[in-house]
Amino acid sequence: MDLKTHYLGLELKHPIVASASPISQQFDGIRRLEDSGAAAIVMFSLFEEQIRFEAESHDFFDHTSSNSFAESLSFFPNMDDFEAGPDEYLDLIRRAKRSVEIPIIASLNACTPDGWSEYALKLQQAGADAIELNPYFIPSYTQSSMDVEKQYEDMVAAVRRAVVIPISVKLPPYFSSMGYTAKRLVDAGANGLVLFNRLYQPDFDMERQDVRPSLELSHSGEIRLPLLWIANLYGNINGSLAGTTGVHRGHDVAKYILAGADVAMTTSSLLKNGTGHLAVLMAEFVEWANRHGYRSVEQMKGSMSKKHVLNPAAFDRANYVKVLQSYLPKHLVG
Template sequence: MADLSVTYMGLPLRNPLVAASSGLTKSVEQIRKCEESGAGAVVLKSLFEEEIQAEIDDQSGGTEHTEALDYIRELETAADIQIYTRMIRDAKEAVSIPVIASINAVSRNWWEKHVPELVDAGADAVELNLSLMPYDFKDSESNILDFYLRTVEAVRACVNVPIAVKVGQHFTSIPAFVDRLKWAGANAVVLFNRFYQLDIDVEAFKLKSGSPFSTPDDLSLALRWITVTYGKTDAELVASGGIHAGEDAVKALLAGAQTVQVCSALYKNGIEHLETMRRDIITWMDRHKFSSIAQFRGKLSQKRSDTPESFERLQYIKALTERE
């Protein structure tokens, strides 16, 4: 039977299906369920600096007394970090698959101070959810890129565990950016984070949220960038966004993904859907006589293509002209 085992940032995984960071990975009970359902690894729900900051603002009740505010800030932050590190410890005791902590912060000292605490608690790796929403016209592109790279360098300098960086899709050059993240200290780059989806209610004249969940169509974005980036950087590539079935995972692996992350499909079908996906990958591998994932990873990437130019502009022109 096909062997699904892979390594991810040096960690051995029994298969490439990773339960993505979400509300489904925020309790030990659910993390255990991910393991029972066949996940290769689990990324915990992110620890959000801004969420903690919002709690602090609530707690401070409008006080402007600096010392009081500092005190509340430290207490609240310590309490939240303690809850998170306890979850890491409990999860590590409860499961044998790798447990990856996830953190989203906006201030540099927060990363430097708290990532080591997650590692001390036993996290096998950390995933930095680096999601900036640059609304300010003064935020230049180079400043933003600099923030990403300096943050990864700062975290790399204070921990020894593998680091994955999860980013959004809005960059001028994804391949170059992935490679720069690697040089800054990232072992893997997760392509892509799914941001809050903005929608508009035209009757109520109000902004509203779109669906938080992806559809399989969303996968094409990760496929595009993984096919052209695979094999040209030492960063491992992780597909995230639109992986709903075993076949979607196979597509991402053929593109060159090291592992794939699943989230919306688990909300829709239950965590046990991982088992169906795993079985479907095996069935596909058996049908095509592959005994290991390494035999076909990146098979459809630009690097391994006989017609690499077809991945670039030609692909776009072909899509347009075929419609005429």
């Protein structure tokens, strides 16, 4: 089977990509991901707060000005707790590019329109093959949905002006009109979209009555929302698609490709099972594809998208109504 795929204009030897995770925080982890068979690596994110902290520290020492950003940083982890500051991040990319063959996609996580451009250029100069933007902010009460979408577009446009390498945007699933927003982001200069970002959802500690930060690894069932949207977007936007949540088994990879993704990304399965799990994903994916007569990833792509599936209504409201009507609680059956 021909496993080649194209993502953001990059040719990849197969469609399984390591998404942003702590594994890439160290050079050894990057090496391990390549040795274990990842087709490309999305680096862990560099946060806007880290970049601004460094810039303001320099400013402070150079001009002894006040540090207006300090207050918000009191909620942020101690800068010493990060594996890599902005300079170390660039060094890691340079080192990775010298030593590994597979594409290295840098990741920038920012919350303001001006938090991106300068650093995006530095990432390009360090040799990154592409940049994944992860805009993350909770909209304020004064922002309309149009304001929020405009903020995303402005972020993408600013980075597009700054760099020539491909850029992708890791999106949250909560836009009022996902298809329209996706098109606008591609028009603003994104070469691809990554569906979806898993948003931070704190829990309550009921004994201490405190808000508890909690990060749980995903499970395969979480694939369904990004799958729905990849199947919808396939053939309707002029850019690449990546599925990024819930890939734990080979058939999860197959699902994303059938829906229309160019690549399937994984983090939780690697944190849970180790990077050796990439070989399991690949073997299971190839076994499934061979058993179902596919000769290439390109042939598989989108064959179960809304454009190509026999029953496109299965993605729509009609099916939603049917599914709700057909559900019978177990205690009512027989």
